[in-house]
Amino acid sequence: xxxxxxxxxxxxxxxxxxxxTCASSTGAVTSGHFAYxxxxxxGQAPRTLIYETNNKHSWTPARMSGSLIGGKAALTLxxxxxxxxxxxxCLLSYSGAWVFGGGTKLTVL
Amino acid sequence: xxxxxxxxxxxxxxxxxxxLTCTVSHNSISRVYWNWIRQSPGKGLEWIGYIYDSGNxxxxxxxxxxxxxxxxTSKNQFSLxxxxxxxxxxxxxxxxxxxxxxxxxxxxxxxxxxSS
Numbered sequence: 001x002x003x004x005x006x007x008x009x010x011x012x013x014x015x016x017x018x019x020x021t022c023a024s025s026t027g028a029v030t031s032g033h034f035a036y037x038x039x040x041x042x043g044q045a046p047r048t049l050i051y052e053t054n055n056k057h058s059w060t061p062a063r064m065s066g067s068l069i070g071g072k073a074a075l076t077l078x079x080x081x082x083x084x085x086x087x088x089x090c091l092l093s094y095s096g097a098w099v100f101g102g103g104t105k106l107t108v109l
Numbered sequence: 110x111x112x113x114x115x116x117x118x119x120x121x122x123x124x125x126x127x128x129l130t131c132t133v134s135h136n137s138i139s140r141v142y143w144n145w146i147r148q149s150p151g152k153g154l155e156w157i158g159y160i161y162d163s164g165n166x167x168x169x170x171x172x173x174x175x176x177x178x179x180x181x182t183s184k185n186q187f188s189l190x191x192x193x194x195x196x197x198x199x200x201x202x203x204x205x206x207x208x209x210x211x212x213x214x215x216x217x218x219x220x221x222x223x224s225s
Contacts, residue, residue, distance in 0.1 A: 097170075
């Protein structure tokens with residue numbers, strides 16, 4: 001089974017920019033992996049921010065965007081706000097089988 | 110907008126079968142995947158498996174021998190059975206809807222504790 005790797009933790013200053021990445025043990029992440037990004041705050045269910053690499057949910061802030069960078073899926077936050085402090089999980093699809101990354105704890109400080 | 114709600118026992122004894130149901134409302138889309146996902150306390154998300162509208166299933170290889178997901182379309186529900194549970198199966202269990210061109214829609218989650 002593939003392993004999906006994320007940065008365990010990242011810190012960004014308010015107003016700053018940070019990029020979270022999602023790597024696959026099988027090689028480069030492509031559009032065929034239908035990358036998803038989820039945000040989870042303590043005590044809450046995850047919510048979808050990005051689906052199929054770069055599509056935003058209706059509630060996804062404009063400052064968040066998804067892409068493929070250097071063979072990885074990426075979530076970029078431009079102009080971070082205190083409310084963005086949360087755990088972020090990526091998800092890759094391998095011919096229908098899902099594999100989650102271990103999550104990135106984002107601190108806004 | 111689609112809504113999903115998990116239900117089932119919050120406490121299951123070791124070696125028994127965990128059974129949960131997800132009730133779906135306001136879903137007007139076909140050709141979707143109905144998923145179960147879990148999160149152990151303080152840990153990350155783990156995909157359990159899905160059932161497609163056609164009834165085809167796909168399970169996490171690490172759980173495949175113990176998992177059954179079924180669909181009851183007439184009741185707008187789908188279910189999870191996880192057999193021979195141990196304390197390692199203690200987790201918040203989420204149901205979720207996915208599909209091509211769709212964001213994943215999540216239920217609120219339900220905590221299941223495995224303990225004697």
